[in-house]
Amino acid sequence: MSVLIDIILAILAVYLAIQCLLAPRLPQTMFLFFAFGLALALAWVRLGAVDVAIAEAAIAAGFLGVLMIDALRDFSHALNKRQGNPTDNQKTLSGNGTKLPWLPGVALGLGLGLFLLIALEAIWKMPDGGGLTVLAGEMLPVSGVGNPVTAVLLNYRGYDTWLEIGVILMALLAIVATGGTEVYRRPGMAARDPLLRQVILFFTPILFLFGAFLLYAGKAAPGGAFQAAVLWGAMGILLHLGGWPVFAVIPRWLRQLILALGLGAFLLMGFLFMAGGGALFEYPPAHAGVLILIVETLAAISIAAALTAIYTLFNQMNEEPDQADSTN
Amino acid sequence: MTITELMTVILLVVGCFFFLAGTLGVLRFPDLFSRLHALTKADNLGLGFIAAGMALHIASPWAALKIFFIWFFTLLASSTSCYLIARFQRGQDQAGKRKEGA
Numbered sequence: 171m172s173v174l175i176d177i178i179l180a181i182l183a184v185y186l187a188i189q190c191l192l193a194p195r196l197p198q199t200m201f202l203f204f205a206f207g208l209a210l211a212l213a214w215v216r217l218g219a220v221d222v223a224i225a226e227a228a229i230a231a232g233f234l235g236v237l238m239i240d241a242l243r244d245f246s247h248a249l250n251k252r253q254g255n256p257t258d259n260q261k262t263l264s265g266n267g268t269k270l271p272w273l274p275g276v277a278l279g280l281g282l283g284l285f286l287l288i289a290l291e292a293i294w295k296m297p298d299g300g301g302l303t304v305l306a307g308e309m310l311p312v313s314g315v316g317n318p319v320t321a322v323l324l325n326y327r328g329y330d331t332w333l334e335i336g337v338i339l340m341a342l343l344a345i346v347a348t349g350g351t352e353v354y355r356r357p358g359m360a361a362r363d364p365l366l367r368q369v370i371l372f373f374t375p376i377l378f379l380f381g382a383f384l385l386y387a388g389k390a391a392p393g394g395a396f397q398a399a400v401l402w403g404a405m406g407i408l409l410h411l412g413g414w415p416v417f418a419v420i421p422r423w424l425r426q427l428i429l430a431l432g433l434g435a436f437l438l439m440g441f442l443f444m445a446g447g448g449a450l451f452e453y454p455p456a457h458a459g460v461l462i463l464i465v466e467t468l469a470a471i472s473i474a475a476a477l478t479a480i481y482t483l484f485n486q487m488n489e490e491p492d493q494a495d496s497t498n
Numbered sequence: 499m500t501i502t503e504l505m506t507v508i509l510l511v512v513g514c515f516f517f518l519a520g521t522l523g524v525l526r527f528p529d530l531f532s533r534l535h536a537l538t539k540a541d542n543l544g545l546g547f548i549a550a551g552m553a554l555h556i557a558s559p560w561a562a563l564k565i566f567f568i569w570f571f572t573l574l575a576s577s578t579s580c581y582l583i584a585r586f587q588r589g590q591d592q593a594g595k596r597k598e599g600a
Contacts, residue, residue: 363585369578376571 176216183209196245200238207231220392221319224384228400233477236407240481314458316390323394324462328451332436335469339433342476345483370412377405385470389459395432395466399473406478417475417482429479432472436465502554509551516544530587538580542573 186209190202207230214223306318306326313321323331381401388394409416417425439461440450448454453461523536549569553562 363582365581366578369574372574373571 224397312455367412370408395470399470402474403477407481428475432469435468506555513544513547
């Protein structure tokens with residue numbers, strides 16, 4: 171029975187991916203992509219990787235979804251404004267109007283074939299006992315946490331996670347660089363709706379509590395900084411949509427401090443360990459649990475702030491594309 | 499098969515039926531408002547039945563409470579988004595009518 175569920179899930183994921191690539195219109199592509207993300211999240215649950223499933227559902231289907239819908243609105247605005255020849259646009263979008271050049275096609279085919287071969291080889295050569303699982307389990311008592319995923323992310327491979335936090339900050343910097351402005355404008359229409367505002371006010375403390383729970387639960391169960399950060403980021407985005415621009419009321423220096431906090435504190439701690447005679451991210455086993463919780467909390471705050479800032483910046487760029495053009 | 503299992507199966511099947519009916523409604527109904535009606539009404543009822551079935555199956559008061567809250571939050575979020583979409587569409591329709599009248 172469970173094999174049947176797995177097979178259906180695998181077929182569904184591949185089917186949705188193909189449909190997503192072949193969908194003729196942009197909204198269809200987008201919603202098929204959400205469905206694909208949810209199917210992937212279910213697949214991760216079936217594989218026993220609940221941490222990844224939460225991250226996949228929250229980031230791919232949740233946060234990315236908000237960004238994509240926002241981008242789609244902007245895109246349809248631009249199309250409406252042009253009013254030139256809508257059928258032409260449709261044609262180029264679906265690829266019917268243009269001939270497929272053969273050289274990129276061959277290169278793409280070769281690349282895909284190579285990728286398939288490597289994937290097959292990886293499955294063929296899968297080590298017995300799941301590779302490094304045993305080693306990760308053995309070192310768990312000195313890592314300071316009870317959840318092997320958190321131990322890998324924050325302790326064994328802290329350098330990786332530190333860089334990941336940096337990547338999010340880099341994305342925000344790139345958006346600021348291309349968007350150019352530092353004003354977090356109030357959103358227009360939705361803010362006037364009393365029902366939406368009430369519902370957002372109702373959900374805000376729940377989101378905060380659930381994020382804090384995920385953050386703390388990450389010590390012993392699925393959860394952790396990134397999952398908590400998406401929930402807190404969702405809180406910021408919802409408040410922004412409801413007409414409370416949380417980011418605008420915070421002074422500029424404090425905003426920048428919050429954004430850099432996670433990356434900075436993590437690195438500072440790493441250097442302190444080095445000064446104490448260890449490696450860069452080598453926690454002293456006696457205090458590892460507390461230190462990891464501190465790092466995770468600061469990282470979650472920073473990532474949540476970065477996600478909120480990314481959305482509000484995009485949202486504001488979409489509100490007035492003309493003015494943004496004229497200032498550049 | 500105990501009476502609890504039988505009840506669970508019945509609740510799950512009824513829930514799935516409502517989901518199926520809602521999906522059919524979204525695919526077949528002519529305009530946005532009736533589609534929204536099919537989607538939110540049927541899905542909330544379907545999710546409610548499935549949640550009740552799962553709560554009965556797990557048979558722990560804490561889990562039942564958590565499942566109830568999942569259903570409640572979904573209800574709140576989906577009816578709010580339904581209202582927002584319907585309001586947007588009504589605004590569009592009225593704007594269109596005004597344009598036609600002028």
